[in-house]
Amino acid sequence: MREIKPVNNNGSIQLKFSVGGKRYSFNPIPGGQFTNHRDYKTAQAIASQIQNDILAKNFDPTLDRYRLTPKQPIQSSTQASKPLTLLELWDYWVDSLNLSVATRQHHYRAIRQQIIKANPDLLDTLWLTQSHLGASTFNQRLGYLKRCYRWAVSKTLVTSNPYDELKTRRVYAKSIKPFTSREIKVIIRGFEESAIHYAPFVKFLLATGVRTSEAIGLRWCHVDFDQGFITIQESLSRDWAGNGYQRVRKETKTGGSRHLGMTDELRLLLWSIKPPKPDQDSLVFTTVQGKTIDDGNFRERYWVKVLTKVGIDYRRPYTTRHTTASHAIDQGTPVTGVAYLLGHKDTRMVMQTYGHLVNRPDLPDIPIG
Known part of the structure; x- marks a missing residue:
């Protein structure tokens, strides 16, 4: 499927694409300008939403879902009456x-x-x-x-x-409790027994430490079996301009991309779920019905139930990210390497979150016996 991109239409923004043989062309931002950076980025987000809906077979042919109301001129402070509330x-x-x-x-x-x-x-x-x-x-x-x-x-x-x-309030750091190796095995076995369709998704989260939205948005074009790495460069995040359940494709949280080398186990996992001739734009992980995974729905319907059934203390799915990081540190991965794996721009966040795990000293040998 060809990527939908905003085009310049005499200064305004136009989206042009085809669905099921029918051609569409419309201005998603009435009054918006192609040269306006914010208008262009908003149009890109709408284009991504349309593309995602087409892939998920949820496209609105009326286009009403994708139209914004006309931009209203902002009153200057001299024009605006002084606010009372x-x-x-x-x-x-x-x-x-x-x-x-x-x-x-x-x-x-x-x-x-x-x-x-x-x-x-x-x-x-x-x-x-x-x-x-x-x-x-x-x-x-x-x-x-x-x-x-x-x-x-x-x-x-x-x-x-x-x-x-007014003063800010003190924020107490939450203790992080990653999954142990034993808990990882128990969780995976629980999904293989009770929610087999989502077992590869959970394994991928544990193996890579990517953000949930990055795993949800992973496409087959991002998986390079020949070179042996996965490219993480975008995510499918909640569209807060919609009803909260729609998702919009955008760049990663920090705006960068990273290449994650596949372990043998991860390569076999992805190869086992790869369609014979996958559409390169199609999602790697989907719901049972082939739709885009909703993280809230996944947590409530599958994650909570599996953890309860196998007797693991509840921790949110994001804990898979903490698990990858803590195990990497335990296995000697440098802090700079952990920051790269997690997609952070520098080591500050890693040290702030996992600093207590780095170079942990043993107690001195004191003769108390």
Whole structure:
């Protein structure tokens, strides 16, 4: 299947493609400009969504699912009347940022929903400090609100920033409990007995340590049996601009790509599930019905049940990533190598998360007997 890409149509953005012999051509962003970086990236995301839906046989021929509402001109601070509530101020600020649809529908929308529920005035901070938010979420939202008010002060929409007086909360590091070699064998056996279709998917997660969205988005064109490596360069992540269940193909979390050399066992695993003549754009791992895997559905319907059945203490599927990293460190892989395997830009995250495993010294031999 030919990749769908935005094209320049006299300055506007056009998507052109064919499905089942029928040709489609439409502008996904009314008012958007091909030369505008944000508009172009949004169009790319929509093109990826269309391509994914075609592959998953979930394409909307009306195109309604892929159209954005026309861009509205943002009022300047001189045009806008001064806000009377935090909700009005929040909307002014978010509009000024000219965010992509996906970004706006993620953290910004979550904070807006909380503001709507509390309906605070411009100086009220109790709605945030008295909310039952975890420390990380509280700190994140406080940071957004501080930036919002600093912008508002600069635009003379408000005279002060009440959130500058609030302090962040202490975040306690969560203990990581990777799966042991014994637990890995028990989990794999559990999937082979109770959910055989997903056993290769679980084995792949454990063997590579890739992010779940990267495994879900892996295509056969990324698997090179001749050279013996897998290329991780994109993911199928939740489309926060949609209903949460749609997925959009995009670059990896850190924006880079990495080549993972296959072990003999991993090569045999992938070869065993490879179709005789696979479409290079088709997904390596799918649901039983051949659809895109939804990580939430997989966790609830299969992961939890298998772990419960085999008597393994529950840990989320992301623990497979911690497992790969900790076993790599135990087997002598340098920190720089672990960072590469996990797709981090540097070793900072590895040291922060797994530093207690690196070069662990033995206790000195003290004569206490």
